[in-house]
Amino acid sequence: MCLGVPLKVVEIRENNTALVDMGGPTLEISTIFTPEVKVGDYVLVHAGFSISILSEEEASDIFSALEEIEK
Template sequence: MCLGVPGKVVKKISEMQVLVDFGGITRAVDALLVPDIKEGDLVIVHAGAIIGKIDEETFNEIISTYRELAEAMREDRA
């Protein structure tokens, strides 16, 4: 299973690389696989590369699902 992480593009470094904010943690990622990436785009990142653009609704759904999963894991440990 592959895990894609949602983030927001905050700065274009070059045609090949952008900075993406992952909820307060910013990382440089590869932007070669998806054309026309720009500041403000919501994206899915896997293994250090953007693998797709997503809309705000999808972004929020993914974040909500990750939060639910984290909560379930905390409860499972208790």
């Protein structure tokens, strides 16, 4: 099974890439599948690609579910 992780976009870069916040460190991801993404958006990231844009509520729900799995 593969999981996508919700992360917040903190910077849009050239060549269809963006920086996302990982709770401290940042990660450069490809936005080739979500070219309309903006700073402040939450994206679902899998294998270094943003695969969808999430609402803040959707991101929060996924964070909560992942926390439950860790217990």
